[in-house]
Amino acid sequence: MKIETFEMERMQSTWENLVEYDLSESGVRPLTLRELMEMGFDLDSFLDVPLGYSQSNGTLELREALTQIYPGATVDHIEVTNGTSEANYLVALSQIRPGDGFALETPNYMQLWGVPRSLGAKTRTFRLRDPFQTGNGWEPDWNELERAVTPETRMVYVSNPNNPTGSILSEAAMKRIVERCEAVGAYLLADEVYQGAEISRERTKSFWGMSDRVIVTSGLSKAWGIPGVRIGWIVGPKELIAECWSQHDYVTIGPNKLSDQLARIAVTAANREKCYARTRAVLSTNLGITREWVRSFDGFLEWREPDAGAIGLMKYNANIPSVELCERIRVRRNTLIVPGAQLGVEGYVRIWIGGREEYLRKGLGRVAEEFGVVSGAVLPDLY
Template structure:
């Protein structure tokens, strides 16, 4: 939400394009080309994606890059989930595909170290210099302990160990999620994520997603994200990470509330 909210607060006009579930989570290219037009300065895309857990094909990546070059826009690619692939090969980076590409990432997701609050940007030197100056102006500097942890984490040998840890958690938890969703006899359906720790599920009820998630937050005290906050009414987003016993207990609690909702709906 911040990626459209912040530019809007600075007076920018924000156009949206959507990854389409009915098109294997690729954009509708006509919609994409309408959104990315000669007035566009910056295009943002998250790959692997939050909330769908999808990964763009190489052709889709190239098409986005070509369009940005054609209209003279920068392409800001958020690759914070790169390395958290569950069953597919490592996601290719946009970095190096064009001098219009800017990549951001950080330790919060695939590295599994959100607490240190360290991330980075890779881009054309002039863009990075400008961002660096803004960053220094706003934050002065990073926490020195976080900085030391980050320096160890990003060493190539440690990075691969951390990615492997994340993948093994996700590979272990995804079958738990699959089994749990199947227990609702068609009430919940989901396209399994290719990468990342998020499961987007469709539910069969006219109850608005915010109302449903609010009930789940207040009654069994579990926080999940309403699809309405992601432009996807009729969906919920459930987290897949964490210790299996913690996940199972969270899912059990959500299940109690969903079953009560289904009973209310049927009766």
């Protein structure tokens, strides 16, 4: 199977551990095992766990805990995966056939641009219109949605809260998307991995339960701040979950046993709230720092502040492609940020706001140095 390069992930995997300041991330700074111990994780008993295979679709205990988050779901509606990315992948692998239509909201995390195309689907996009056009928040372009989602469409993918805008769909917009999917008989795959990372708003409503055409994916990587355990999940109709499990047998068999055990600690109702509260505290402080930083450019940068997620999407006022701009910042300032072009929106950059305060300030300082040069008339050589 031929698959095109996942530009953003490739860029991150190449550089994120080599640069001095990595502001390309999108989750809150990760928790440590020590912090999990404060939430009831027993390190000593962990040392005696036999390192065998785990239950391949997730232990009953973990799936039972997850049913508490998704009313009406039973353990047979849930497949535990290696991260949200494997969850998305298994859904696509199990459902998409050559010639199917696939519709993707943009800007977005572009995994489900490349994967359905590799499976032979005809992939179309519909935009979230930018707040500078709508005069409001990021909102789906309803005409584009109607054109992209047709009776040939097998599946529609949205991330809500959205990566990279950090915006949250209104309930009316969610309803309208679901209705369109129902009208044409498409599945709606709602990636809700940023749910719980709201900075000052109420918790994002899940698409789960709005229709039997809804599939939700999520995981511990963003709002929980535990990406390293690589635990995600799919919640969907039982028959679809069974098909995803069959695909899982071929891909990775199942998640890692230690990770499943750690996840069981993190997803209890009390610990979930603790993790979300930690995320909110980090993001509230960092949003203030970033807001001041954006203002200091006096018009070179514009943004609509994120409602959720450790991500700031900023529009820059210079005639330079975003990939080139970010490459300049990496090469000349040893700092990594994400070009909008890799997220389906040119003329923007995405900056991570989930790190430690000092790290964020220093990283932003580096980016500002290059923005200072770029906003001048002549650009010096890159190398």
